[in-house]
Amino acid sequence: MRRLRALGATAAIVAVASVSACAGPGGEAPATDASPTNVRTDVGEQEATVTLFTAAGLEDYQQALADAFMKKHPAITVELQVEADNNYNTVLPRLLASDSPPDLALVGDLSGAVRDGLVTNLDAYDAAYGWSEKVPASVLDAGRVQGGEIGSGSLYVGGGAAGPLAGVFYNRDLAEKVGMTKIPQTLDEWEAVMATAKSMGITPIVASNADGLIGHLYNLLLGDYMGAQSVLDVAWRKPGASLDTTEATEATARLQKWADAGYFNTDANAINQDASYGRFAAGEGLFMVQGTWMTQSLPKSFDGKYGVFPIPPVEAGGPPISMTANTLAFSIAARSDHKDSAALFLDFLTSPEAAAVATDNGYPAANATDQDPLTLDADVESQVQAGYAAVTASDGFFTWIQNSVPAVNTDLPAQLQLLISGKAEPEDVVEHLQKSYQSGL
Template identity: 60%
Template sequence: MLQQHPTTSPARSHTSVVGRRLRATLTAVAAGSALVTLAACSAPGSGSGSSADATPTAVNTAVGDTPATLTLFSAAGLQTYEQGLADAFHAKYPKIKVNLRVEADNNYNTVLPRLLASDSTPDIVQPYDLLGGVKDGLLTNLDAYDKAYGWSDKVPASALAPGRVSMRTTGAGSLYQAGGSAGPLVGVFYNKELASKVGMKSVPATVADLEAMMAKAKKQGITPIVASNQDGLIGHLYNLLLGDYMGAQKLSDIVYHQPGATLDTPAAVKATETLQKWIKAGYFASDVNAINQEASYGQFTGGKGLFFFQGSWITQTLDENFKGKYGVFPMPPATEGGSYAGMTSNTLAFSIAARSKHKDTAALFLNFLTTPEAAKVAVKNGYAALTDDAKSAAKPSLSGSLTDQIQAGYAAIAADNGFDSWLQNSAPAVGTKLTQQLQLLVSGKVEPAAMVKTLQSTYADALKSS
């Protein structure tokens, strides 16, 4: 399944669990080195409590040799990937089986709440409506397991944040969804031949350095940026700029509806001004508002532009004849030495049903998702996976294979705890308004400050209506 629109790429706006988690198959990335394997440890107590206990406090991590059978509720589009996880887990813990209960992609979100409330609930799920599941007492509070296994110390906080719930918001509070860290890289794809022509010998260290490459390209008659804005996909670049100037946490706070979060800030205006500057400089094709995503793919593979701001899901979509002719690096920070930031989705995050009769064993499975074996499964299925040397991984480079570059970019963002989400994930109305405003920005009919105020107003109205 391929990502077709920014409002279908981020987790919150998906109507399909496959669209929410799969993001399309990426080019496989080399595992490189392994995730840290968490040593088994025991928290006070010997069991997970009854199946009705949604907030266990006494948990047992020494269950690897206890026979059990877990059920993982899977969407059909993820069956191969999740079966791979189940098989790898069973290989590590032969006395525990993980059976998949597979549902059609378009039925998953409808069927799941009923299953979670039934006596035949699966043990492991990934709910689309995390807030609703927590509110209805259908999901297990994982704080005790987090403490016992040390997940918060092993996984970037920005990767765990979408699984935290506090009051009526996500992004902070108790943990209800956990696991490892794997997902797509949204960054800067580049045409190798054109990069050589403009003298780009290393990954730009700042937004200003990236802009300098664009200026050189423009001077040589090369279109600096390939994009489609008929469907608002300049939004990928805009979100990357927002993450750079606002910081990943402040952007995520908006998406997670954190109290006091606002887009109407000087940093957001600066990001918008940067995009406007590139528009006015002619760094996009003059007809970018009339170009759709499919056409933009053809332009990039046809050598019509230097840079393409997209997600690594596109690697299976680009022309086969273009393989080896392009690379990718993460969006450079706004300032030298600044933090990397970028949108992603954690494909190794799962929840445990409140009615599960095997909570401790299910938590062992979640812990397994932080191990080298799980990372290899993620890589085999096309995701970049967080490795144990993420903080000391090789810096993003123009050398190495495409898969190496994807992995390095993902690791760089992880090391800076810079995972964030798409602004349009904050509310459907924001997604619609963002596409409109981006088109107006391109056509010169809105100024950056006014655009930011409009988006903030749309966001505030959406919060009130919800």
């Protein structure tokens, strides 16, 4: 897997079935129309220049997407407008409100952009191109906004589905040593492997919690117990959504149980992400729960010596789940002069050609072809793609609860540190996070 800076940049920035012919006469949709209905799909041979606003860390990846699109539609030029990663979210709203906005951009504060009329309602394009039939709902719904709430209503983000996959990494040599011959099918099976590793003097899970990154495992457990949609409801601030549930408490208790059993390195609260990467690559632990962005940080000498699979479900046959952030999705500026051409680019992002560019740049994609089965002995690139495909099929993608309100993002690391050090009970952690969530709302 190519170790490109794009994976890290994504985290820094973020957060009708058939293709119709011409929907009506005329040229491009008017630049001032934020909710076009008279859209065209037959613009592939009309000359146009479409600008795509991107962060520097994603430049190589998005240039490759632009090149692939222009190869298919040579009449349309896609030009990148590149901004430093740390300035991207600050600069974007001003650009979208200007008289010369970029046509396409990855919008961080989508709800605010819709409220301020900065992005185009894509419902007519969705109907014309059939995006709702091509893209998993758990991915596409992240681009829907209604009444300021994300997750339902009109579509403001279009494109395909690709992005990092959060899951369970394992050391192949240690897995063989403890007798793990197949991917665990339930949390109980996975826990049994951990118990065997612990009994053999092998640290089951290398964790870094000085920076709160045991939170990846915690979010996955929440997804397992609560269900992906319930976690999304919290992250998207749906009315009535709550973390203070029996299922959330059970997920928290599971994490506490593993901490009490010594399944994490004893200094988990004292080390950070980089240190944990080094320990995992040095063979100091069987598992590590992270996102596939980790592959760019592991030493090349460790290539071929590790694999990854989605976290097992609570019950056998349960749906595979994972957190992700979409890298094949963009909004069209409300003031864009080339909405139809920009929408054609968004439709291209749902294609196997775009998926191939994503996978070449280290991102698994929903429309990738030639997927190998998810097995313990497959190479890691195949495992990443197969795991992403499995979560796509189950519609099991969600996002981190830290993305719900700033207070949860701030409080979660401290609460998890208290939990795994035995200074807080699961009920207390869940109650505290719910209060933080409620105050943030």
